[in-house]
Amino acid sequence: MTVKPRRNLLLSLAAAAVGLALYNHRLARRALAARPLGRFIHLRGATLHFLEAGGGRPLLLLHGNGASAEDFATSGIFDKAAAKYRVLAFDRPGFGLSPRPARRRPWTAGAQADLIHAAAAKLGIERYMVVGHSWGATVALEMARRHPRSVAGVVVVAGYHYPPPRLALAISALPAIPLIGTVLRHTVLPSLVRLNWRWAMKQIFHPATIATPFAAMTRELASRPSQLRSISAESFLMLASALFPNRRYAEIAIPVGIIAGAGDRLFDARAEALRLHAEINHSLLDIVLDAGHMVHQSKPQAVLAMIDKVAALASASGPVSGKPI
Helix, strand or coil, X not given: CCHHHHHHHHHXXXXXXXXXXHHHHHHHHHHHHCCCCCEEEEECCEXXXXXXXXXXXXXXXXXXXXXCCHHHHHHCHHHHHCCCCEEEEECCCCCCCCCCCCCCCCCCHHHHHHHHHHHHHHCCCCCEEEEEECHHHHHHHHHHHHCCCCEEEEEEECCCCCCCCCHHHHHHHHHHCCCHHHHHHHCHHXXXXXXXXXXXXXXXXXXXXXXXXXXXXXXXXXXXXXXXXXXXXXXXXXXXXXXXXXXXXXXXXXXXXXXXXXCCCCCCHHHHHHHHHHHXXXXXXXXXXXXXXXXXXXXXXXXXXXXXXXXXXXXXXXXXXXXXX
């Protein structure tokens, strides 16, 4: 190939990349515009978006990797829990309407735990319960470990408690690589996510049917370049957690509800739930049949029932003293 045809080819590829980037940017703006707008709180150089409803004991909801606060709304958990609790569903940094500002240290589970806790404090909430799904469960447990006098109880759903090293995590982390990852996130990767969306939904919902409201709402949000960066960054953190474990769950001395779908295809959630249950003294366990990784979408009543059980234990135990109840 001579110099001129090669140059023309490169110019055509560059033009196609710019066109794709502009198209994906337009879809991303449309996806955000279609979202219900909640409240924003600004602290520590970050901005968090959250939905709020109800009254009573504060209950914080933390979604998993790739989702947003609407995950709990489409499942019905947000509205039903609001009948008893003051419910706040947060968009974690980099998801939904919460940006993921650059910082010297990565947005680890500990860093997110401290940020969510600080947000609760700024909202005047001194003591609260936390529900976390998937990677959000890791953040919830970190909140319990790091802020035991504020966290009254925790419910973890399909959590990555002892994640084994997996090739899928390494592949998912690739778009976080500088330069080449940036190009991929803004050009071809959003289209690939949309094309494979149905397959991905089958994997995370199996053996249950796909929840159409969640799938429809999340598809365009999850294919945004900015959210793809957050997804890949958290995949990297999951991989790092698997390769360099540093878990101290046994020191958690508050009630913990553990829920896992028996048919989870992403990892052996049942085995991880059993192991966590054995490690934490004050824990309750529910292995939900006919449910997979999205057990909160397929069986929201199981999560609501566990929230009530943990709330009852938290009320009986009184203020956290740092000693077993």
